[in-house]
Amino acid sequence: xxxxxxxxxxxxxxxxxxxxxxxxxxxxxxxxxxxxxxxxxxxxxxxxxxxxxxxxxxxxxxxxxxxxxxxxxxxxxxxxxxxxxxxxxxxxxxxxxxxxxxxxxxxxxxxxxxxxxxxxxxxxxxxxxxxxxxxxxxxxxxxxxxxxxxxxxxxxxxxxxxxxxxxxxxxxxxxxxxxxxxxxxxxxxxxxxxxxxxxxxxxxxxxxxxxxxxxxxxxxxxxxxxxxxxxxxxxxxxxxxxxxxxxxxxxxxxxxxxxxxxxxxxxxxxxxxxxxxxxxxxxxxxxxxxxxxxxxxxxxxxxxxxxxxxxxxxxxxxxxxxxxxxxxxxxxxxxxxxxxxxxxxxxxxxxxxxxxxxxxxxxxxxxxxxxxxxxxxxxxxxxxxxxxxxxxxxxxxxxxxxxxxxxxxxxxxxxxxxxxxxx
Numbered sequence: 001x002x003x004x005x006x007x008x009x010x011x012x013x014x015x016x017x018x019x020x021x022x023x024x025x026x027x028x029x030x031x032x033x034x035x036x037x038x039x040x041x042x043x044x045x046x047x048x049x050x051x052x053x054x055x056x057x058x059x060x061x062x063x064x065x066x067x068x069x070x071x072x073x074x075x076x077x078x079x080x081x082x083x084x085x086x087x088x089x090x091x092x093x094x095x096x097x098x099x100x101x102x103x104x105x106x107x108x109x110x111x112x113x114x115x116x117x118x119x120x121x122x123x124x125x126x127x128x129x130x131x132x133x134x135x136x137x138x139x140x141x142x143x144x145x146x147x148x149x150x151x152x153x154x155x156x157x158x159x160x161x162x163x164x165x166x167x168x169x170x171x172x173x174x175x176x177x178x179x180x181x182x183x184x185x186x187x188x189x190x191x192x193x194x195x196x197x198x199x200x201x202x203x204x205x206x207x208x209x210x211x212x213x214x215x216x217x218x219x220x221x222x223x224x225x226x227x228x229x230x231x232x233x234x235x236x237x238x239x240x241x242x243x244x245x246x247x248x249x250x251x252x253x254x255x256x257x258x259x260x261x262x263x264x265x266x267x268x269x270x271x272x273x274x275x276x277x278x279x280x281x282x283x284x285x286x287x288x289x290x291x292x293x294x295x296x297x298x299x300x301x302x303x304x305x306x307x308x309x310x311x312x313x314x315x316x317x318x319x320x321x322x323x324x325x326x327x328x329x330x331x332x333x334x335x336x337x338x339x340x341x342x343x344x345x346x347x348x349x350x351x352x353x354x355x356x357x358x359x360x361x362x363x364x365x366x367x368x369x370x371x372x373x374x375x376x377x378x379x380x381x382x383x384x385x386x387x388x389x390x391x392x393x394x395x396x397x398x399x400x401x402x403x404x405x406x407x408x409x410x411x412x413x414x415x416x417x418x419x420x421x422x423x
Contacts, residue, residue, distance in 0.1 A: 002387045002397065002423055003409045005358075006416070008375025011404025015253030018403050020242045022234035022258050023078035024049040025267060026392045027212065029232050030057045030110040031219050034118055034191050037066045039086030041227025047073065048232045050080040052391045053108040058082070060103045060115060064122075065092025078395045079232075086227070089195040091166065094124010100163055105130040107322060107363075107391065112160055113142055113184035117192040120151040122166035129161040133363070138320055141178045142185040148175040149198055171197030178204035179213065181320065187216035194220070211268035211293065218266055234260050236267035237366075238393050240295035241373045243277035244302050245403055248377045256403055268293035282306045289314035294366060300329050301370040303349035304338045305377075316345040322391070323362035332359050332371060336378065356380020365391040372400055382410050390423035397421045 029049045034057075036043035048054065050070070058068050067085030095101035103126055105111040112134055119126045129135070140158035147153060150170050155162035179186050179202060186202045190213070193200050202213060224230055239258045246256035262270045272295040275283070288296050296312060303310040318325035330340045330347060335357035339350040356379050361368040365388050372389075375381035389396045397407050398421040407416045 001420065002416070003411065004385055005410040006383050006386050006397070007408045007410040008372055008381045008383070008400065009406035009408060010376055010379055011249075011254070013252075016404055017255050017257070019257045019259050020399050020402060021076050022239055022242075022260065023051070023076055023393060023395070024232040025235040025262070026051060026053050027110065027215065027267065028219065029054045030108070030114060031187065031191060031216060032223070032230055032232060033057050033061060033082065033084065034114050035219065035223045035225070036082070036084035036086055036230075037061050037064075038089055038118065038192065038195055039084070039223070039225050039227060040088040041086060043084050043086055043224060043227055044229045045082040045084070046229060046231045047076070047079050047234070048082050049235065049392070050078055051394050052106055053110060056104070056106040056108045057111045057114075060105065060111060063093065063101065063103060078393065089121055089169070091119065091122030091124065094122050094166060095126060097125050097165070100125040100127035103128045105134060105160075107131045107134045109134070109137060109182070109184055109321075112137070112139065113182070113188045114191060116142060116146060116153065116162070116164050117188050117196070119164040119166055120146060120149070121169060121192060121196055123168060124166050126164045126166070127161060128164065133322065135160050138181040141181060142188055145175040145177040145185065145189060145200075149173040149196070169195060169197050172199070173197065174199040174201070176201045176203055179210070180204035182317075183210070183212040186213045190216050190220060215266045233264050233266065234258075234262050235392070236262040236269035236272065237294045238396075240269055240272040240276075240298040241369050241396070242399070242403070243273050244298045244373050245376055247277045247302060248305065248373070249403075254404070269295040272298065276302070282308065282310070284308060285311045285313060287313045288317060297325060297329060297366050297370050298373070300347060300349065301333065301374055304333070304351055304354055306349075306351050309348060309350045312347045312349070314345060315347060319345075322364040323367065325364065325367070328360075328362050328364065328367050329370075332357070332367065335359065336374070354378045356382065358382045359384065361385050361388055363388045365389045365393065369393060369396055372397065376400070376403060376405055387423040394423045395421070396423070
């Protein structure tokens with residue numbers, strides 16, 4: 001288990017070739033778990049991610065009475081094979097108004113958003129809650145859409161905790177849902193729309209959100225509803241840290257490859273390879289609206305090594321995720337000596353040398369992984385509470401060690417290995 005404070009020591013001099021095996025996509029895994037529970041016969045999910053977010057979803061399905069069998073994946077320690085006993089739209093377990101069935105989603109936005117529409121298909125009463133940060137994150141557009149469909153959702157502020165009263169399918173019911181704050185609201189409804197008989201209109205179509213809605217639509221179309229096997233693609237957002245590592249280390253003669261390379265086009269961050277990690281010419285502007293999804297954070301922390309200043313625009317979505325990510329990136333890069341200017345929802349980064357610093361991760365897995373990646377070339381990078389990577393990539397630091405970094409307990413100086421590198 002990772003200690004509370006670690007130091008990343010860059011690889012020793014010398015060229016090396018490394019291939020990093022990626023875990024499965026969290027976005028695809030949690031969507032597929034919902035669809036598998038709604039399927040008419042058992043569904044096997046291969047290459048599925050086993051992390052805090054997917055464990056939260058699997059535990060909620062188990063509490064709801066679905067059979068969920070989990071077995072190791074010999075190809076990747078952070079993956080699992082799930083067998084889910086679908087109930088064809090029926091929710092086996094449920095509580096009462098006096099005693100709702102409790103479901104705890106941790107800080108998993110996908111679980112918090114994808115479960116309520118499915119619960120509406122049941123005939124029980126369910127209470128969803130999470131950690132304090134999850135209770136701060138937006139939920140209103142989804143709550144309002146479910147009410148428009150005719151369901152009862154009790155919450156004083158349109159956030160979690162919330163009590164959902166199941167009402168069964170409502171053929172012909174219609175709602176409008178905005179993706180201005182999160183595409184997960186639309187995805188949540190679309191995952192259950194066929195069984196619910198709902199007509200769902202998606203509005204506020206910011207381009208940065210639509211790729212995830214398209215992912216959901218494609219998954220619904222391709223999923224084996226009558227039972228079968230579905231293979232989860234490797235995580236493109238997780239790949240970005242090692243594509244970024246390759247970009248940083250290639251000037252030393254070292255190369256980092258990822259396998260399998262996500263190529264389906266379902267994940268927006270697949271574009272990172274072509275937009276950031278491959279081109280000879282670094283582009284001057286990257287947009288969260290039209291270029292990259294979560295991997296724009298990876299590009300931001302690479303920008304001090306770019307050949308020219310870079311602007312990162314339309315970053316508003318980053319402010320309402322696991323932490324206030326715009327402020328976090330500006331603050332922590334500045335600690336390392338970077339010149340970063342925040343203006344509205346834009347960060348401007350000027351190239352220049354970096355030095356090590358003690359990085360606050362804000363309990364945000366992506367902040368931890370971004371600065372962990374920088375530790376491959378910046379000596380003295382120390383991370384607080386690195387185990388937050390368990391949310392989506394529990395063996396991230398073991399992969400970083402494969403690239404050649406030494407990960408040390410910053411308090412004792414001990415080099416970590418084996419299970420000590422796992423979150």
